[in-house]
Amino acid sequence: MKRQRAWFVAVLVVPAVLSAGCGIGSTGPVRAGGPASGLREPGSANHYAQLYFVSPQGVQAVTREVDTPATPQQALDLLLKGPDAAERARGLITEVPPIHGRLIARAADGAVDLHLPVPVSHMSGGGLGLSQIICTAANARVADGKQPPDVDVRVYEEGYDTPWTVRCNAAGNVIPVPEPAPSERTAR
Secondary structure, eight states: OHHHHHHHIIIIIHHHHHHHTSSOOSSOOOOOOSOOOSSOOTTOOOEEEEEEEEETTEEEEEEEEESSOOOHHHHHHHHHTOOOHHHHHTTOBOOOOOOSSOOEEEEETTEEEEEESSOGGGOTTTHHHHHHHHHHHHTSOOGGGOOGGGOEEEEEETTOSSOEEEEEOTTSOEEEOOOOOHHHHHHO
C-alpha cells in the first residue's frame, strides 16, 4: 500500500504541483486591449519625413507622418517649424537659428543642393543647427534611390561662388566629402 501511495504521489501530485507555478491561469481568455498599432499595414500609403532635432545626447532623428514622400524642401519647411508638443515633451529642441531669407533645398542628380541665405559664419547657434538642416535635407526623398548616408549635400552659402559638400551619417553627424584630386576631376 505504501508503494501505491508513493507511486500515486509521484505520478499525480508532483506534476500538479509543478504545473501550478507555470503562470497559466484557469480564468480563460482575458481581454488585453485593442489591436497592435504603430506599424504600417502592408500596401498602405503612409509616408514619413525624418527630421533632426537636438537632445541632451546630441542630434536625434524623429519621424513625422506626411501625405506624400517629403522632398528636401518640404522636410526643411517642417524642421523650421520646430519640434511639436510630443517632441518637446521628450526634451527635443532646435538649434536652427532664425534665418533671414529663404532656405532652399532641391534634389538633383542623387544629391541635394542646399542654398543658405546667409554665410554659415553669420548663423547663430553654431554647428548643431547646421547639422539639423543638413541631415534633414539628406534624409528626404532624393532621386536615384540613394540611401541617406550616400547623399551628397552641396551647401551654397550667400556670398560664396563654390559649394562645399558633406554627408550625414546614420548617427546624425555631418561628414565632409573630400574634393576629388585634380586628375580624377578631368577623368570624369
